[in-house]
Amino acid sequence: MEKQESFNKFKRFYQDNKRMPSYAELADLLGYKSRNSAYKLIKHFIANGFIAKDTAGKIIPSNLFYSTKVLGTVEAGFPSPAEEELSDTMNLDEYLIGNKEATYMLKVRGDSMIGAGIMEGDMVLVERRSNAKEGEIVLAEVDGQWTMKYLRKKGGKAFLEAANERYKPIVAKETLNIAAVVIAVIRKY
Amino acid sequence: MENSPLAIGTFPRAILHIDGDAFFASCEQSRNPALKGKPVVTGKERGIAASMSYEAKARGVARGMRIFEIKKICPEDIILPSDYETYSLLSKRFFSIVRRYTPDVEEYSIDECFADLTGLQRPLRMSYAQIAEQIKRDLDLELGFTFSIGLAPTKVVAKIGSKWKKPSGLTVIPGKDIHLYLAKLPVEKVWGIGHQTTALLNKYGIRTALDFARKSKEWIEKKMIKPFKEIWEELNGRSVLAVDTKEKESYQSIQKVKTFTPPSNDERFIFAQLSKNIENACIKARRYRQAARGAVIFLRTQDFRDSGLETRFSRATAFPNEVIKIIEPAFKELFKRNRQYRSTGVILLNLENQENSQMDLFGSHLIVEKMTRLYEGVDKIKEKYGKHTLFLGSSFSAHRFSGHEGDRGIAPARKAALFKGETKRKRLAIPMFLGEVN
Numbered sequence: 001m002e003k004q005e006s007f008n009k010f011k012r013f014y015q016d017n018k019r020m021p022s023y024a025e026l027a028d029l030l031g032y033k034s035r036n037s038a039y040k041l042i043k044h045f046i047a048n049g050f051i052a053k054d055t056a057g058k059i060i061p062s063n064l065f066y067s068t069k070v071l072g073t074v075e076a077g078f079p080s081p082a083e084e085e086l087s088d089t090m091n092l093d094e095y096l097i098g099n100k101e102a103t104y105m106l107k108v109r110g111d112s113m114i115g116a117g118i119m120e121g122d123m124v125l126v127e128r129r130s131n132a133k134e135g136e137i138v139l140a141e142v143d144g145q146w147t148m149k150y151l152r153k154k155g156g157k158a159f160l161e162a163a164n165e166r167y168k169p170i171v172a173k174e175t176l177n178i179a180a181v182v183i184a185v186i187r188k189y
Numbered sequence: 190m191e192n193s194p195l196a197i198g199t200f201p202r203a204i205l206h207i208d209g210d211a212f213f214a215s216c217e218q219s220r221n222p223a224l225k226g227k228p229v230v231t232g233k234e235r236g237i238a239a240s241m242s243y244e245a246k247a248r249g250v251a252r253g254m255r256i257f258e259i260k261k262i263c264p265e266d267i268i269l270p271s272d273y274e275t276y277s278l279l280s281k282r283f284f285s286i287v288r289r290y291t292p293d294v295e296e297y298s299i300d301e302c303f304a305d306l307t308g309l310q311r312p313l314r315m316s317y318a319q320i321a322e323q324i325k326r327d328l329d330l331e332l333g334f335t336f337s338i339g340l341a342p343t344k345v346v347a348k349i350g351s352k353w354k355k356p357s358g359l360t361v362i363p364g365k366d367i368h369l370y371l372a373k374l375p376v377e378k379v380w381g382i383g384h385q386t387t388a389l390l391n392k393y394g395i396r397t398a399l400d401f402a403r404k405s406k407e408w409i410e411k412k413m414i415k416p417f418k419e420i421w422e423e424l425n426g427r428s429v430l431a432v433d434t435k436e437k438e439s440y441q442s443i444q445k446v447k448t449f450t451p452p453s454n455d456e457r458f459i460f461a462q463l464s465k466n467i468e469n470a471c472i473k474a475r476r477y478r479q480a481a482r483g484a485v486i487f488l489r490t491q492d493f494r495d496s497g498l499e500t501r502f503s504r505a506t507a508f509p510n511e512v513i514k515i516i517e518p519a520f521k522e523l524f525k526r527n528r529q530y531r532s533t534g535v536i537l538l539n540l541e542n543q544e545n546s547q548m549d550l551f552g553s554h555l556i557v558e559k560m561t562r563l564y565e566g567v568d569k570i571k572e573k574y575g576k577h578t579l580f581l582g583s584s585f586s587a588h589r590f591s592g593h594e595g596d597r598g599i600a601p602a603r604k605a606a607l608f609k610g611e612t613k614r615k616r617l618a619i620p621m622f623l624g625e626v627n
Contacts, residue, residue, distance in 0.1 A: 102331035106622040141222040
């Protein structure tokens with residue numbers, strides 16, 4: 001904990017002065033009596049990868065230097081939890097997409113899935129997968145065209161069902177050729 | 190002796206070569222079921238076949254064949270403009286999938302890579318062949334078309350393996366079996382052995398890859414230069430070519446070529462085309478912080494005859510206005526009023542890193558500094574508003590139309606199927622399924 005605080009002070013020096021402190025300055029900053037203590041601390045920081053030395057032997061910031069968070073810069077003196085908590089959030093891409101390499105998109109045509117809330121012009125994200133489960137909305141190849149329907153099973157035989165009464169179920173002559181499973185529908189207004 | 194193995198053991202190293210089957214054509218077929226099982230050719234915008242599906246290959250279409258010839262021999266062919274954006278997206282996914290298994294991946298080209306699996310059996314709890322199988326399963330399933338893989342102790346032999354059975358093959362060549370694969374393989378089929386070397390090797394009675402591999406070390410040392418010694422080592426199952434995982438950081442030369450239709454003999458228009466190519470080549474050079482010491486320009490006529498000239502610069506430059514001024518006399522010499530031209534091109538040569546480029550004796554230091562500042566500004570504007578927002582006056586007529594008139598001017602289907610919020614310049618980085626969706 002003590003070291004963490006020292007590092008925060010160290011880092012703030014860098015932020016304020018846009019350069020690294022000398023041993024004397026660091027000793028001064030941390031209230032050490034000798035420069036040797038400052039030297040030892042620097043060695044510790046280097047060993048932990050918080051800072052590094054360049055070829056000329058001068059200390060420079062490392063990658064860790066920036067990612068180590070300076071907590072407690074709030075004026076009231078309490079550490080701000082906001083920054084730490086943000087590490088448990090995700091962006092929209094991560095939320096929508098599971099397997100990035102297997103995800104594709106397509107534009108919806110027609111109204112056969114209107115009952116499932118999928119409308120003409122919607123963007124649909126699909127994932128190429130080896131197995132699709134009953135009840136999932138799948139993308140299948142039928143007669144050289146994509147078709148998007150619910151996957152249903154009856155008596156061990158799979159068929160495709162629209163979410164619109166005006167469309168008849170599709171039963172494949174041989175095997176159903178399922179290419180991908182729908183994982184998200186996106187509509188931008 | 191004839192049947193004795195070249196190497197003992199199986200995999201002192203385990204190298205994969207993975208090759209996408211008919212990559213561009215397969216990208217097209219996998220996203221549009223209407224194209225499946227049909228002869229598909231890409232490269233419409235260039236006027237020549239860049240890639241063709243196996244159905245098209247079976248009908249005699251070959252790479253580099255001209256589109257009007259293809260229409261003659263195979264009228265049912267579906268000929269599409271290249272959609273490099275989609276091919277690049279899928280290429281990146283190809284490499285990411287292989288990297289799930291090993292970080293040692295060399296992106297050899299858009300549709301090929303090498304991967305080093307050495308030492309991964311235990312951590313992955315699979316044999317090398319099983320890892321290769323698993324990678325192939327992932328690729329075939331997630332990209333929606335097939336890949337061919339060769340597994341061997343060296344890169345050169347792995348490359349023989351990936352070609353052995355195509356499409357969708359997986360050929361495992363352990364060290365002790367290499368000789369079986371080389372026995373019937375003509376030596377010119379080996380990666381890195383070209384026409385000239387083949388002719389030389391034939392003079393010594395070497396016809397097959399095995400003939401070459403069986404030559405003694407002394408013979409190789411005496412007769413061959415380094416790259417062929419390495420190939421000889423690799424054919425003998427000794428890995429000397431490492432899988433190179435470094436990303437490309439610099440180039441030795443940069444080439445930009447662009448075809449236009451209909452062909453033209455309008456001098457100003459042709460020069461504008463060349464000027465645009467020079468600008469694009471310079472943009473790329475500046476992006477890698479490089480500058481050229483010379484350039485070759487060339488013109489190609491309608492009947493595919495090339496003429497070119499090389500020029501040298503007094504100092505390295507990546508500023509198009511300077512290059513254009515220097516090559517203008519060369520262009521005047523090349524250009525013939527009575528010819529119809531179909532493409533122009535430029536190759537920037539002897540690229541060097543800008544940090545250590547030297548000034549010439551005549552003290553152009555100040556000019557260079559000024560130009561550097563100017564082009565820093567130009568590049569910033571381009572980054573913000575698009576590559577072609579700022580260009581030289583000499584390129585003007587090349588920017589006025591897309592490069593192709595008539596049916597070759599058709600943009601890839603993805604560019605016409607935009608979502609709300611997507612623009613001509615920026616689209617989502619997710620490949621799109623095309624065709625009718627019902």
